[in-house]
Amino acid sequence: MGKPIVYGADYSVYVRIVRLALAEKGVDYELVPVDVFAPEGVPAWYLDHHPFGRIPAFEHDGFRLFEASAIARFVDESFEGPALQPQDARGRAVMNQIIGMLDAYGYRSMVWDVAVERLENTPPDEALIASGLRQAETVLRVLTSLKAPGPWLLGSDLTLADLHAAPIIGYFVKVAEGQELLATFPEIGDWWARIAGRASFARTEKAD
Numbered sequence: 001m002g003k004p005i006v007y008g009a010d011y012s013v014y015v016r017i018v019r020l021a022l023a024e025k026g027v028d029y030e031l032v033p034v035d036v037f038a039p040e041g042v043p044a045w046y047l048d049h050h051p052f053g054r055i056p057a058f059e060h061d062g063f064r065l066f067e068a069s070a071i072a073r074f075v076d077e078s079f080e081g082p083a084l085q086p087q088d089a090r091g092r093a094v095m096n097q098i099i100g101m102l103d104a105y106g107y108r109s110m111v112w113d114v115a116v117e118r119l120e121n122t123p124p125d126e127a128l129i130a131s132g133l134r135q136a137e138t139v140l141r142v143l144t145s146l147k148a149p150g151p152w153l154l155g156s157d158l159t160l161a162d163l164h165a166a167p168i169i170g171y172f173v174k175v176a177e178g179q180e181l182l183a184t185f186p187e188i189g190d191w192w193a194r195i196a197g198r199a200s201f202a203r204t205e206k207a208d
Helices: 013-025 044-048 068-078 089-120 126-146 160-172 176-182 186-196 199-203
Strands: 005-008 030-033 057-060 063-066
Touching: 005 013, 013 068, 013 160, 013 199, 057 068, 063 068, 068 160, 089 126, 089 160, 089 176, 126 176, 126 186, 160 176, 160 186, 176 186
Parallel strands: 005 030
Antiparallel strands: 005 057, 057 063
């Protein structure tokens, strides 16, 4: 079988989710750069891989996928290595609930409304940052309530829920407001320290 191909950019939260899954499974892959924010726009050839021009997309031995959650599940179920999904239905349901919550309520507020707004816009929109922080607080409070006892979000085993949350929170804590808010949720803060210390997280860090 050939080497999987991930299309996307190393700055992308969702590309990193897929790369983390591949790294945790011990799967070598090729990252083909696609910059959806390039001045000339999304490359025309890429629309064959993702009809909406978003990242990531994935290809393996002629099989193509887009959407990070679908790709991560395929990676877990198709390659050797440690299982990244719970075996029981309830565990998988909570995992999917966490992933869905982060997609719907966490990503926009934590990454774009807080981190990107603070880091990249001059002057930043302080009202947007404040609104994002309020939403982020709710996300962290709910994540705390859903977290099982143990080192990872679902307990003793690392799952796709951890790999989905890590890049989002990793971007959030690039700014002081994110660090300060996370510090008020010590269970999630302890989890963050563990996931940020994993080799897979270091290997998928954006190149300078």
